[in-house]
Amino acid sequence: MNRTKATEDAQAEAPASWGLVECALPGGLLTAVITWELTRPAADRDDLLSRIVNCVVFLLVVAYLLIRVRRRAARELREVKAVARAAQEVLIRTLPPRLDGLALSARQLSASRGADVGGDLYEVVATAYGVRVVIGDVRGHGLPAIGAVAAVLGSFREAAHDEAGLDGVLRRLDRAHQRHLRELARQEPPAAGGQEPDSLSGEEFVTVLLLEIGADAEVRALNCGHPWPYRLGRGAARLASGEPLPPLGAFPLPADLLPYQCGPLRPGEALFLHTDGAEDARDSAGRFFALEEALAQAAAGPPLSPAAVVRQVHAALLRHTGGRITDDMALLVLRNDRPPVGDSSRVPAQPGGPGLCCTWVSAREPTTHAPGPG
Incomplete structure (x- = not known):
């Protein structure tokens, strides 16, 4: 069964939303408990001591939950970085x-x-x-430029073996870059008046x-x-x-x-x-x-x-x-x-x-x- 983009986006956002709930719920409960324990009238000294103990216990429980959330986020970040590093090594080979x-x-x-x-x-x-x-x-740097890098490198790795002269290799790279620009143009929303956006204006080179x-x-x-x-x-x-x-x-x-x-x-x-x-x-x-x-x-x-x-x-x-x-x-x-x-x-x-x-x-x-x- 094919997964739609909406389903993938919802699944990608779910861990982040659940992480916010895990942080906000214990934090709100801790705030309510501490406020109640410290503001209600004290009957005797022992009662005040028990309130402080209760606050400390709740504080430790919330700290434990927050540490769990932080560790899970760190683990997910390491996994994402590992995937990104593998993709980068495929793009720019050692x-x-x-x-x-x-x-x-x-x-x-x-x-x-x-x-x-x-x-x-x-x-x-x-x-x-x-x-x-x-x-x-x-032109530019970071993630937006990676698509053009992939287009040019992919074309070079084939054309370098196929073309007898450097002029043929360069023309293949130019055609690959032009195809990439046309794909970007199709992804852009229509301009005012229903005209197609012009991404081949020389701004992307x-x-x-x-x-x-x-x-x-x-x-x-x-x-x-x-x-x-x-x-x-x-x-x-x-x-x-x-x-x-x-x-x-x-x-x-x-x-x-x-x-x-x-x-x-x-x-x-x-x-x-x-x-x-x-x-x-x-x-x-x-x-x-x-x-x-x-x-x-x-x-x-x-x-x-x-x-x-x-x-x-x-x-x-x-x-x-x-x-x-x-x-x-x-x-x-x-x-x-x-x-x-x-x-x-x-x-x-x-x-x-x-x-x-x-x-x-x-x-x-x-x-x-x-x-x-x-």
Whole structure:
């Protein structure tokens, strides 16, 4: 037998209502008993003593009942948190420490108290076209943004394996986000005059950065309004400085999507990906967090450890803000642990966009080959 939403809502509200009754009834009885015992005329000293004893007994009984109610509420809260934590882990999966020759580490901070997942998203998958990475930031944070996060991540996990180029992956993400917006529009009440609400007005958008690290360690990227990552090696520097595309949902994607050719990720180098909450974090005086400086310090001592970089930047962020996080943040580090590819095992660049490709001949000197005509 199917349960209606009204039945589920009534059952969900019943424990809370019964809890109020359990608290109010003993409290009201205790108040009445104490008022009666202390205000009625006293016959003798022993009678006054018995009244005090009666008040203490009633007080202990009420305290016991209130403790039972509190313990039950705490148990239900633990169960709800366990279910929420399991759902969050399904949505933002824990990344493996190593994937296809890359060392990984990630951490997410939610601005919503009690939540591990907010409006930020990330995922790393190994595909036939190379390791593909997505990181994004949904407008807003907390529970209202989780629907968009689920739509984008679900689409990426399929498209990353199905699409030969990053442009195809990005178009799939855009279509998934548009479907999510249309579903939101259908859930909104009709506007004045009976018109359908317009949730596709550009107010709901998501910034997305797509990366592809091919078998030749060449990095390709498509950026829709997201902060560019940093390359960590001898210091910290932006991976690219090109003008990004508009965020998904703000404007239609252009007809031609050409990925940026960001050069090779050399052995031992790492990429630091983040959402804008890290750069926009402020202290009590309104000063922005110096992310590049913190990255340079975290990457100063070899060997460069992704887990150590994430841990140090996270600690520096908390020190800078005094623990007051006002926006969701996602931090992700990928280090290239692949051995250099020699002439005998040269691997062609994977599809993902035109441009230069870099093939390692030795551990010391890379040779760059321009693509042939056509």
